[in-house]
Amino acid sequence: MGVTTSDKQTNQFNTDTVYSYIDEAKNVIVPLSPISIFAARNPWSGLEHQRFDEVATMLWNARNVDIYPSAAIMLEAQAQGEINTEIVEDLTEQWLAQAQFTIPKNEAEQYVRKAITLESPSVTQKDQQHIETLLKKRSDLNETHHMRYQQKILVSQYLRAENGQPLNKIVDYHVIKWCKLYLDDAQAGWTMPNRECGLFYAWRHLAQHDPALTKQQRDRIKQLSDNPQEVIKMTLTQLDVPQDKVQGYFENHLLALPGWSGMMLWQEQNNNKESKLIEDYLALRLGLEWVFVAPNLPVERNTNQVVPEVVQAIIKWVNWSNFSIDQWFELTEAQQRQYLAFSAQFDDHQRRKLWLEAWEMTYKQQLQAQVEPETTDEVSRSVEQSSMSTITPQAQLAFCIDVRSEPFRRQIEAAGPFETIGIAGFFGLPIEKCELDAPHTHASLPVMNEPQHRIQEYTHEKQPHLFQQRKHTLESVTYTFKKMKQNVLPSLLLPELSGPWLTLQMLSRSFVPGRTGTLIRNFYKRWLRKPQDTALTLEHQPHQHDDELPVGFTQQEQINYAQQTLKMMDLTHDFAPLVVLCGHGSHSANNPYAASLDCGACGGAASGFNAKVLAQLCNLPEVRKGLVDHGIEIPEGTVFAAAEHHTSVDDLEWIYLPDLTEQAQTAFEQIQQALPDISKRANTQRLAQLPNHHITKKDPLKEANRLANDWSEIRPEWGLARNAAFIIGQRSLTEGTDLQGRVFLHNYDWEQDSDGALLANIIGGPATVAQWINLQYYASTVAPHYYGSGSKTTQTITAGIGVMQGNASDLMTGLPWQSVMKGDDKMYHAPIRLLIVVEAPHSFVKRLLQENEAFAQKLKNGWIQLASIDENKQWHDWPANSVS
Incomplete structure (x- = not known):
């Protein structure tokens, strides 16, 4: 009942x-x-x-969750030269100039200038008890104060x-x-x-x-x-x-x-x-x-109690002004309320808000100095370099905008006549992939979008291939092992059956992880070698059920997707003999977060499959013929290939290499010859950022391989940590500049985008994904107990869907501590909001803000920062009040 x-x-x-x-x-x-x-x-x-600071207040009031970087993080960033204290002082003066005072101005300014140093107020236990005793006699202050405090x-x-x-x-x-x-x-x-x-x-x-x-x-x-x-x-x-x-x-x-x-x-x-x-x-x-x-029931909601924040506010006034405790309590009730109201107005959130803005402005100035020519001579050199870059390179390699691609791209460009391009790594293909004999399909595009087509990998062989038989064998062994663990009687036999093999695996993976990982990988490559004649269902095929995705593309869809992606890459003319579409993926052992290192946007789908699909489309004669109608003429001697950038070891694996023309073969051989040195330099730079890995006496390639295969390694790579900016512009803007793996790079030429449609697509897709990534790293750093997932060493895999800390915690869905911190008290990721830089005239950015309400809202409410570089290479800031 x-x-x-x-x-x-x-x-x-x-x-x-x-x-x-x-x-x-x-x-x-x-x-x-x-x-x-x-x-x-x-x-x-x-x-x-809502505004960022409004959400910060709501979360603090509702759940005691603080989403501003802590004072310790701010001071550490200042010590590392990431926060210019002069900017902090300027922002403080601006705040004081706009503030309304109901207390003496000199006292308010003294309080603010002391508070902004992030100094922690001190008080003896005796004095704190004295304040609490006196405060209990003034319960009216607790009932009417304007402080922020956690509301039950x-x-x-x-x-x-x-x-x-x-x-x-x-x-x-x-x-x-x-x-x-x-x-x-x-x-x-x-x-x-x-x-x-x-x-x-x-x-x-x-x-x-x-x-x-x-x-x-x-x-x-x-x-x-x-x-x-x-x-x-x-x-x-x-x-x-x-x-x-x-x-x-x-x-x-x-x-x-x-x-x-x-x-x-x-x-x-x-x-x-x-x-x-x-x-x-x-x-x-x-x-x-x-x-x-x-x-x-009924429960009395008693709020008539001494609020700790009121006590702390009084302590701050005693520390940061000329008050003594007794002098404070000699103030009238109205005066005390005024002082409390002012300290609530310039509370801990407000002072750290100014520090965060100073941090972001400091980074913006540093990035501006890297990409904006400062003198006429530099502008002339920039123009000269731009004209030189029109010379067709031997090879063009398109990489994902992922920040891990930027250092690798720089090493490739320095190694020979190679040009690199930035584009979202799913290459504009809204597909669901089904690899050869895979038990499940996988959406291979950003999670904000839905797949529109299914692409299947298949073999022409009529009889079951040895690959399929071996794959089924391994899957059967895995399934049987899991079922035996989960059932009472079979689990009693499991140690006897699996003990010798698991012991050997444990010892080899623990003491020689690099060699063991290589052996296992080579075994899988040979044992599960795919047939040589695998193909993709690129051509449209009828499907049996209405609720199924269409398999393949119609001929017009093939042309449209190729045309759209080439335009997004700003690759519509001056094709090199070899164009390589490079997806990316990662590899690490014993890592619940392996999918997060594959791709931060596509649900762990490595994008080599998409690269292969697009490369094959661009090699089809009928597609090339159709592209001519869109003003894109691919030379007959140009060949598209596909590869995958392995971010944990910084190497390039070829996954689709068709018959090459003589010029394309020459370009391919040049890349192959340069790759070992490229990989070595990229790994040297990347490993130097990892704590406790001093590689001066170690081979960087072997060390990277060891980290990727060591099942005790808590930090095989940094992933997208320290991401800070998204630059939408031509590669000449950043070419040769060391951006320290902190910038998403997307090619864009405003002169080829008269109606602004390309820029709108980049902002609505890749830039939004980058902002998601940026704020997840931000949240996992500033509130790791709430938005992160704690230390990897104490995580428990839960229900097959996530991790917990212990056996009864929230589902920890953010990033682990080791993905954002160098040590227990040493920051690595810089929690600042994403700076988007657009290389385009003023009118383009104005039109974007007028037509894209969602993007304008993000800027207005402080969720992103925006800057632009106009046609004269001049930098412009677009503050929140740029949006009407």
């Missing part, structure tokens, strides 16, 4: 209204994919209609269990347990009963038998309705949540465990059978909250 309420209570919350509150509340979380198809996500993408929004935050633990934490513990069971991806031996009926139904019918709950608590669960909507409305009424606070209440429940709720949101968006999973999740959480707090 379900819980009953009066008609008045039942009608308090309208069903449609509750649905609308749930839909709005979802904006505080983002869909988070399983770790095997890891994709970088901006954790605040649903909140960009959930009813369960006001109550504690017998062991002293807050009830909201106990609710979290039980929610985690049931989320793990429900979302398990074949890791558990037994599936959750009633799972097909939905999360809430399955939980309610199982939790009635949960021994971790008391009999009274289990009885309350039995009273709940099977209808999650009714449970939500009932619990809101029982917990006395005002209607104007309902959305905030839902948001706090979602933010309590953003990893698990984010995974629920991803499942809801990607599984038609889970269309109301967030509603189920909220019903489960609210139902559990009611179960635990019901004996204590």
Whole structure:
């Protein structure tokens, strides 16, 4: 029998209204994919209609989450020359000039100039107790002060269990347990009963038998309705949540465990059978909250207490002004409120906000000095270099905009008559790939887009090939091993059967990881060697079911995709004899985050497959003939090939090499000859950035290979750490400049983009993905306990979908500590917001901001920075107030 309420209570919350509150509340979380198809996500993408500082305040108030870099990080950046203190001082003076004072101006300025140093106020324990004692007599200050402090929004935050633990934490513990069971991806031996009926139904019918709950608590669960909507409305009424606070209440429940709720949101968006999973999740959480707090209802929300932030504010005034403690309490009530109001106006968030802006402005100035010619002579040299670059090179190599490509591209360009190009690594192909005999397909494009075509790899051989037989054998062994581990009786035999092999593997991988990794890789290459005649389904093929993606492309689609991508690359004329489309991927051993190193945008899909598809399209005679109608004439002697840049070892693997013309063969041989030295120089530079790897006496190629194959290595490569800028312009703008692997580079020629369509596509696609990556690294650095995933050494693989810290934490969906920090207290990633630099006239940027509302909103609300370089090579800043 379900819980009953009066008609008045039942009608308090309208069903449609509750649905609308749930839909709005979802904006505080983002869909988070399983770790095997890891994709970088901006954790605040649903909140960009608010200013960055407003979101910072909301998260601090709601969950005590601070999204500004800490004072320690700021001071470390200053010591490393990344923050110019003169800019900090200038920003402080600007803030003072705009501030409104209700206290003496000289006292306010003294306070601000002391606070901006990021100095921590000091006080003895005796003095702090004295302040608290005096403050208890002034409860009015606690009730009316204007400080930011964590507000207890959930009813369960006001109550504690017998062991002293807050009830909201106990609710979290039980929610985690049931989320793990429900979302398990074949890791558990037994599936959750009633799972097909939905999360809430399955939980309610199982939790009635949960021994971790008391009999009274289990009885309350039995009273709940099977209808999650009714449970939500009932619990809101029982917990006395005002209607104007309902959305905030839902948001706090979602933010309590953003990893698990984010995974629920991803499942809801990607599984038609889970269309109301967030509603189920909220019903489960609210139902559990009611179960635990019901004996204590109604709960008195007592806020009449000494607020620690008020104590800290008084301590700051005592430290940073001429007040003594006694003098402070001699002030009138009105004066104290004025001083508290001012310290709230220039609080810790505000001072670190100014430091963050100074950090970003410092980097902007440093980048400007690298790419903007400062003198007439330099402009002349730039023009001369530009004219020289029109000479057709021997080979053109197109790389992903990924920041890891930039140092490798620079080494290639220095090695010979080679030109490199930057473009999003999926090469504009909205495809789902199905590699030869793969059990599953994989979307091979940024997660913000949906695939439109399926491309399959196949062989012409009629009989099952040896490759397929061997692949099936390995898969059968793996499957059998996993099933034996999960079943009671077979698991008793497993150590006897697998012990010798696993012992040998453990010893070899531990003591000679480099050699072992090479042997294993070579074994797989030989054992699973694909047939020589594999082909791709490039031509359109009829499909059997309406809900399936079309296989291949029509001839017009082939031409259109080739034409669009070549234009995006700014490669429509002056083709080299050899054009190499370079995808990228990574390799590391024993790494749950391996997919994040393959591609930060495409759910772990290495992009070599896309490169191969586009290269084959561009080699088709009918495609080349069709491109002529679009003004693109590819010389008959030009050949397109495909390769893959392995970012963890900085080498290039050829994955598609058709018959070459004489000139293309010469170019290929030149690249092959230069590659070992290119790889050595690139690895030398990259490994020097890793902590504890002094390679002066080590072969950089062997060391890189060891790191990639060492299963104890917590940092095989830095990934996209320290990303800071996205430059949209011609390569001549940055060619020869050491950008330190911090910049996404996308080719663009505004003179070929009269209507601005190309720039709009770059901003809407690659630049947005880069911003997601940037803010995920930012969030994982500034709030690692909430948006990161902690240390790799203490992570637990959970439900086959992600990692936890221990056995009962939130699903840790961000980046591990080792991906952003050199050590426990040593920063590596610089948490600054992405700077987008566009090489185009002023009018182009104005048109972009007028026509692209989403992009303009990001700039206006402080989620990105924007600068441009005009046709005269002059730098222009576009501050937030550039947007009307």
